[in-house]
Amino acid sequence: MSDSMKGVLRTGPYEWELPVGYVSGMRVPGRFFLSEALTGTLEEGALRQLANVATLPGIRCCSLAMPDIHWGYGFPIGGVGAFDLTEGVISPGGVGFDINCGVRLMATPLTEADLREKAAVIEELYRAVPTGVGARSTQRLGKNDLTTMLIDGARWAVEAGLGVERDLERCEGFGRMEEADASKVSAKALQRGLPQSGTLGAGNHFLELQVVDEVYDTKVAAAFGVEAGTVAVMIHCGSRGLGHQVCTDYIQVLEAATKRYGIALPDRQLACAPIDSPEGRAYFGAMAAAANYAWANRQAIMHRVRQVLGQRYGLSPEDLPLVYDVAHNIAKVEEHLVVSARERVCVHRKGATRAFGPGAPGLPTDLAPYGQPVIIPGSMGTPSFLLRGTDEAMSRTFGSTCHGAGRVMSRSGAKKHLAGAEVKEALQRDGILVRAPNDAAIAEEAPSVYKSSTEVVRVVHEVGLGRLVARLRPVGVIKG
Amino acid sequence: MSIEELEHTADLLFRIRAPTLSDLFSEAARALMQTLYRDTRGPETGSWPIELEAADRESLMYNFLSEVLFLSEADNLVFCGFELVVTVSPPAVAGRLVGRSFDPARDAGGTEVKGISYSDLRIAERDGEFCLEVLFDV
Numbered sequence: 001m002s003d004s005m006k007g008v009l010r011t012g013p014y015e016w017e018l019p020v021g022y023v024s025g026m027r028v029p030g031r032f033f034l035s036e037a038l039t040g041t042l043e044e045g046a047l048r049q050l051a052n053v054a055t056l057p058g059i060r061c062c063s064l065a066m067p068d069i070h071w072g073y074g075f076p077i078g079g080v081g082a083f084d085l086t087e088g089v090i091s092p093g094g095v096g097f098d099i100n101c102g103v104r105l106m107a108t109p110l111t112e113a114d115l116r117e118k119a120a121v122i123e124e125l126y127r128a129v130p131t132g133v134g135a136r137s138t139q140r141l142g143k144n145d146l147t148t149m150l151i152d153g154a155r156w157a158v159e160a161g162l163g164v165e166r167d168l169e170r171c172e173g174f175g176r177m178e179e180a181d182a183s184k185v186s187a188k189a190l191q192r193g194l195p196q197s198g199t200l201g202a203g204n205h206f207l208e209l210q211v212v213d214e215v216y217d218t219k220v221a222a223a224f225g226v227e228a229g230t231v232a233v234m235i236h237c238g239s240r241g242l243g244h245q246v247c248t249d250y251i252q253v254l255e256a257a258t259k260r261y262g263i264a265l266p267d268r269q270l271a272c273a274p275i276d277s278p279e280g281r282a283y284f285g286a287m288a289a290a291a292n293y294a295w296a297n298r299q300a301i302m303h304r305v306r307q308v309l310g311q312r313y314g315l316s317p318e319d320l321p322l323v324y325d326v327a328h329n330i331a332k333v334e335e336h337l338v339v340s341a342r343e344r345v346c347v348h349r350k351g352a353t354r355a356f357g358p359g360a361p362g363l364p365t366d367l368a369p370y371g372q373p374v375i376i377p378g379s380m381g382t383p384s385f386l387l388r389g390t391d392e393a394m395s396r397t398f399g400s401t402c403h404g405a406g407r408v409m410s411r412s413g414a415k416k417h418l419a420g421a422e423v424k425e426a427l428q429r430d431g432i433l434v435r436a437p438n439d440a441a442i443a444e445e446a447p448s449v450y451k452s453s454t455e456v457v458r459v460v461h462e463v464g465l466g467r468l469v470a471r472l473r474p475v476g477v478i479k480g
Numbered sequence: 481m482s483i484e485e486l487e488h489t490a491d492l493l494f495r496i497r498a499p500t501l502s503d504l505f506s507e508a509a510r511a512l513m514q515t516l517y518r519d520t521r522g523p524e525t526g527s528w529p530i531e532l533e534a535a536d537r538e539s540l541m542y543n544f545l546s547e548v549l550f551l552s553e554a555d556n557l558v559f560c561g562f563e564l565v566v567t568v569s570p571p572a573v574a575g576r577l578v579g580r581s582f583d584p585a586r587d588a589g590g591t592e593v594k595g596i597s598y599s600d601l602r603i604a605e606r607d608g609e610f611c612l613e614v615l616f617d618v
Contacts, residue, residue, distance in 0.1 A: 043489060049599075071489045073599035073615055097595035097617045133516060133590045134556065134582050191554045202592035203618050241553050244594040248546045251598065255539070268538075268598035411492060411591075411618070412485040438589035480592070 004044040014067075014463050018051050023266060025055040032065035032078075035459050041408045041451060045071035046078075052266045053081050057274075058088025060338050060345055064397055066352050067459040068406035068451065072096075074269035077351035080400045082336065083275065085344055089263065090280045091272035092254065092287070094348030096329040097247040099287055100294035101205075101238030103375045103403075104171075104325035105386065105472075106302055110231040110313060112211050112475065121312065122209070122435050122476045128304040129207055130199040131480050132437040137198045139300065146194055146293075150182040153292030154325075157299035164317050167299060169364040171325040172354055172372070175295040177332070181285025185242070186249050189286075193242025193293055198300035202437075202480035204445055205237040207301070208377075209476035210384060216468040220370045220388055225321050226470050233309075233320075234384060234472070235301050236377055237480070238329065243290035250283040275346050284331065284346075291330055298325060323386070324373035328353045328403035335361070336398050347398045355389035355401035355466050374466050376457055377404050380434060380479070381427050381447030384472040385457045392464030401465040405456050409449040418443040427477075436479035445479055483511045492591070492616040493600060497609050501537070504603070504610040505573055506562035508541060509548050512596075513559050515616060516552065517587040522560050527576040530564075537603050540571040541612065545596040548577065556582040591618050 009017045011031075016039075018030030030050040034042065046069050053075050054063035060082045069078035074093020081094055115121060130136060141149075149156040154175025157163055168174045200207060215221045215228045226232065239246075257273035257280075258265055265271065273279035306320050331348045338345065356363060356372040363372055371389035378384045382405065393399050409417075420439025423446040427434055436442050460466045481503055486493040494511050498504040513520045528551060534540035551557060557579050564575035597615040604611045 073491065073597035073617060077490055093599075132588050133592050134584055134588050188550055188554070192550070202590075203594075245550065248550075248595050252539075252543070255598075268601070271598070407489045410487045410489055413487065440589065441591075444591070 002040050002042065004042050004047060005039055008047065014459050018047060023048060023051040023055065025264065025266065026051055028054050028059050028062045030054050030063040032069050033067045033459060033463050033465065035455060038067065038451060038455060038459065042069065043071040046076040049076040050079060052270060053079060055266055056081065056089055056091065056270065056272060057263060058084040060084055066400065066402035066465070067456045068351065068402040068404055070406045072351065074267060075348065075350040078402060078406065079350045080352045080397055081348045082345040082398045085275055085333065085346060088275055088346060089272035090275045090284055090331055090346055091270050091348065092247045092250050092283065093270040094350050095287060095331050096350050097244045098238035098329055099243035099246060100291035100327045101329045102294060102298065102325060102327040103234060103236045103377055104298050104302060105323040105375050106233045106305065107225050107321050107323050108231045108233065108309065109319055111229055112231065114313065115209070115231065115475065118433055118476055122433050122478065124308045125207060125305060126435045126478050128308050129301055129478070131478060133202050135199045136195045139198050141194055141197055143190065146190060147182045149296045150185060150289035150292050151180050152176060154295040154299045157296045162300050162303035167322045170322040171295055172327055173362060175299065175325065177288035177291050179284055180288040180292050182289050184282045184286035185246060185289050189242045189245035189249065192245050193240060196240040196242070197297055199240060200301060200480045201237050201240055202441070205480040207478040208234045208474050210234055210472035210474050212470050213473040214471040216470060220469045223367065223370050224373050224386065224469060225323055226386060232472055233305050234377060235298055237298060237301065239290040239294035240297060242293050246286045246290045250286060253279055254283060287331060291327065295325065324375060326353050326375050334399065337395060349400055351403045352400045353403045354399055355393040356399045357389045357391040357394045360389065360394060360399065374401055376402060376453065378453035379405055379447045379450040380445060380474060380477045381430060381432060382450065382453045385453065385468060386470040386472065387460065387466035388469055390464050390467055393466065397465055401460050402456055405450040405453040407449055408451050411444045414444050414446060414449045415440060418446050432474050433476045434479060441479050481507050483507055488615065492618050494614055496612045499609050501566040501568070501610055502564050504612055505541065505544055505564050505566050508545060508612055508614060509559065509562050512545055512548060512593060512616065515591050515593055517558050517590045519586065520558055520560050523580060524560050524578045525580045527578045529576050531574045533570055533572045535571070537571050538601050540573060541603060541614065542596055542598060542601060544573050549593060549596065551577065558582055558587055593618055
């Protein structure tokens with residue numbers, strides 16, 4: 001057992017507890033899910049952050065972290081916290097700068113054999129989707145478009161001709177948070193958001209061509225629209241500079257509010273306010289607006305992908321259906337069973353994915369019997385997974401599961417130990433073509449800097465926080 | 481003066497040392513620009529004023545770096561130099577940022593910074609120099 005696990009109690013084969021007292025001021029315990037193999041990479045900083053969340057007013061049940069837990073800022077990455085709507089708080093530190101960073105998966109009728117000119121396809125996609133630092137939108141938006149986008153989310157994009165009605169049914173919350181209040185989004189955030197709509201961004205954001213190489217649950221995969229041997233497209237990005245600025249603005253606002261409401265914090269990044277306070281309501285409204293921007297953004301990017309593949313292969317949008325779109329940095333008001341009664345709580349998911357089980361509210365009728373599709377991206381060289389949400393997730397983690405593999409090596413370490421060009425060549429030998437603005441970006445996001453996505457997802461499946469449906473192997477990657 | 485990148489699993493954590501608070505703010509902004517654009521050399525074609533106050537010096541650093549990030553991204557600017565005066569009481573920074581327009585051919589290869597984190601943000605004064613630790617979310 002690593003030193004970082006000192007003071008941690010094992011409560012099950014994959015379940016661990018941080019007892020009250022791990023840091024002073026904890027109101028509830030911390031709980032996280034890991035295999036013993038994964039504990040070796042767990043940082044003490046991540047556990048301290050998990051414990052810090054447990055000190056926040058109105059937290060219900062426990063501070064939670066998923067099997068991709070790692071050291072972040074404010075909440076740990078992989079962190080989940082549910083807060084009482086009367087006594088509890090809302091915090092940008094529980095959502096992050098990239099509000100509604102998320103993933104969507106689009107199916108195609110193509111097979112790997114259709115990707116004979118894969119390099120040309122990747123190059124066309126790279127040109128079609130603005131990517132990297134400083135990339136600007138090719139959309140011509142006015143301020144009114146942006147305001148409507150902040151209110152309507154993915155629907156704005158569909159009504160602007162960037163998708164079809166069915167796409168909305170395949171987004172978490174139908175691609176929109178109704179609590180959005182565009183008037184709470186600053187002029188600075190609007191200024192950053194206007195030229196970036198439809199851009200991928202940089203860092204760990206990507207657009208990936210994948211092949212469905214194993215189906216674990218044929219019935220559910222068919223219901224989700226995924227077939228073995230076919231090509232799929234995964235898009236990972238968020239709310240761009242608009243969301244980043246909303247977070248920046250409200251950390252300042254909520255820092256002042258924290259003092260005004262007499263809330264003691266172990267970390268200033270956890271700046272917060274009562275959910276039902278003027279400051280809390282303002283942040284929630286602005287955050288929801290940024291979340292809507294992110295759904296519109298992923299919709300616009302998928303539209304460009306459909307245009308490229310449609311033109312090359314003679315396919316219509318109906319031939320390229322959206323499987324699902326999930327958020328993994330968000331706060332939402334949801335109803336959950338807490339102890340023995342159902343309560344409405346504000347669930348913060350910071351690097352965690354909603355994983356609603358069968359029959360949960362808000363799922364499209366045809367998917368309700370199976371639970372929500374859950375998309376867990378791997379890294380450039382490791383597989384991604386499609387799972388379904390479960391009743392266990394509903395009862396144990398406020399309907400949440402992990403959001404990815406989780407890093408194990410710092411970016412500086414990656415650049416020191418890995419050469420981007422060599423990583424690129426190694427991936428190419430494995431049949432994975434990578435297109436990125438430069439080789440350093442490839443080194444920073446090399447497969448070896450992440451935990452094994454397979455092991456993380458195995459833990460999720462074993463604990464029951466999601467059930468495996470299909471595995472997707474990367475064959476072409478555009479890195480931001 | 482020095483800019484050192486420390487180990488952090490997910491994001492970028494820097495330790496920055498400088499003999500004065502004014503230099504510390506300049507070096508922190510330089511670390512931000514180098515992260516975003518790598519090569520932050522000139523030619524310097526313009527300057528942009530900056531003036532901020534805050535309740536304490538850590539908040540001032542958060543506000544300052546957040547503002548530099550905003551100006552750079554919103555107005556497509558790469559800042560190459562920083563002429564700043566930082567005062568302690570009240571905590572304030574005033575001066576100008578010197579730089580040039582963003583050039584996609586030259587500047588697009590950096591790392592996008594989403595925000596400046598309060599987690600791990602510390603300014604200490606020791607042995608006649610100032611030391612900052614600051615985390616950039618990337």
